[in-house]
Amino acid sequence: MLIHLIKKLEQRDRLTEAEREAIARLPVREELRLTGVDLVRLGDEPTHSSLLVEGFAYRYRDSAEGHRQVLALHVPGDFVDLQSFLLKEMDHSVGTYTACRFAMVPHADLRRVTEEHPHLTRMLWLSTLIDAAIHREWLLCMGRLQAAARLAHLLCEMHTRLKVVDLTDGLSFELPLTQAQLSDILGLSPVHVNRCVQTLRAEGLVVWDGTTITIKDWAALAWRGEFDLTYLHLENRPR
Amino acid sequence: MLIHLIKKLEQRDRLTEAEREAIARLPVREELRLTGVDLVRLGDEPTHSSLLVEGFAYRYRDSAEGHRQVLALHVPGDFVDLQSFLLKEMDHSVGTYTACRFAMVPHADLRRVTEEHPHLTRMLWLSTLIDAAIHREWLLCMGRLQAAARLAHLLCEMHTRLKVVDLTDGLSFELPLTQAQLSDILGLSPVHVNRCVQTLRAEGLVVWDGTTITIKDWAALAWRGEFDLTYLHLENRPR
């Protein structure tokens, strides 16, 4: 079940046989969640970190007025909750957009990895650094991009990240989100998301059919959303 | 010079004598920057990571239309650029709001720390996780808080973080930023920042005299900005 993790890490740097084995030997427990059921909540102190194996999950906080803000979107292979290993107390919640399968890794075993496998530790650290890089990119989008550009950026990011885990079909991919859920991600109202979708459609950049999205003009969409994939740090190199 | 780092880490967990020594033995090079001079730039591949010893620094990206978005604010003791140790390529730039003194730590030596000091490695990892937690908090603010609330939140955060490094005087602190610079942080226009400052003043929450800020009613300001310090993870506990 941790094959996804190995794959994801090996994309950024080579792992030794010993490291792959160390991962494979982690005593994971499988955890299933139906659509819309939270995995962990703000304030929790989890004893395990959760790796998303299948489905779409997200991290969020709700504002005082009850508006939800999504802080991160997660696709299969993402170590959704690795930071709780060291932060201890959750400063946000984790929810699911579809039925999800998680591999739960005990913190005690992660700790053992850090004691015995320095390079593997750096690779796990790296994966949390990439999460942070995505946070920063979203901050730029939230602060300085118009609504339609934010949406365009999100589509580029999701296509790129899904492609890495082989969940795209050319320029098409499944994004099982309603427009209301998109509005929680983009920090917009549902109505305005609808108008942005129509804008991108009208500009001929995407075809949006239910949950299936097809990018019609990648270069134009990336330009529209000021998307540059540097921040995803996809290069394979010694770390 | 790395005493600040030791202090900052020891706030979150105890360090052993060996760990403190390992830090003290790091061969740092001092680097000075005048106000407004960048330390590293988007696209760079630094060979050192920079710890801020003195002054105010920030990380930023500029949008295509030339608007700057600040992604993080840094106070003395912050390991501004630790992530470049593993990410390699900079996905943002680092600038200074005042004259700054940095301690530059070679990546090679950080790597040696990760090979020899697992717990210290976790502590360094932790400090990047806290950066990410602050990014997430800012995302919530940008997406779901009104302008004046965002400003209130920022003031609460800065007071809390400066207090930790002993740079507050009761409820007063120095924030050497112009309103234009604040607008880059909050994702607003300078004019609107001015109006928000006046709003908080009129509500009796803060006194703002040049670069000196005094919080008049902490509870009310925190309420106004939906500020809760959980996300700063200030507790001292085994990590």
Add this chain to the structure above:
DNA sequence: CGAGGTCTTGAAGACGATCAACAAACGTGG
């Protein structure tokens, strides 16, 4: 078939941006 969720459209209004002008503070050089 009916109920509920989702998408869509219109109209009104709020929030923040932009443009413009001026006052105050500051630093520099004469």
Add this chain to the structure above:
DNA sequence: CCACGTTTGTTGATCGTCTTCAAGACCTCG
């Protein structure tokens, strides 16, 4: 020490983006 230019803070007016409210169309599923 003053004159001057520059930066910063402040205010007003106008405009655009996005929100909110409301209603109808469409779809799915029991």
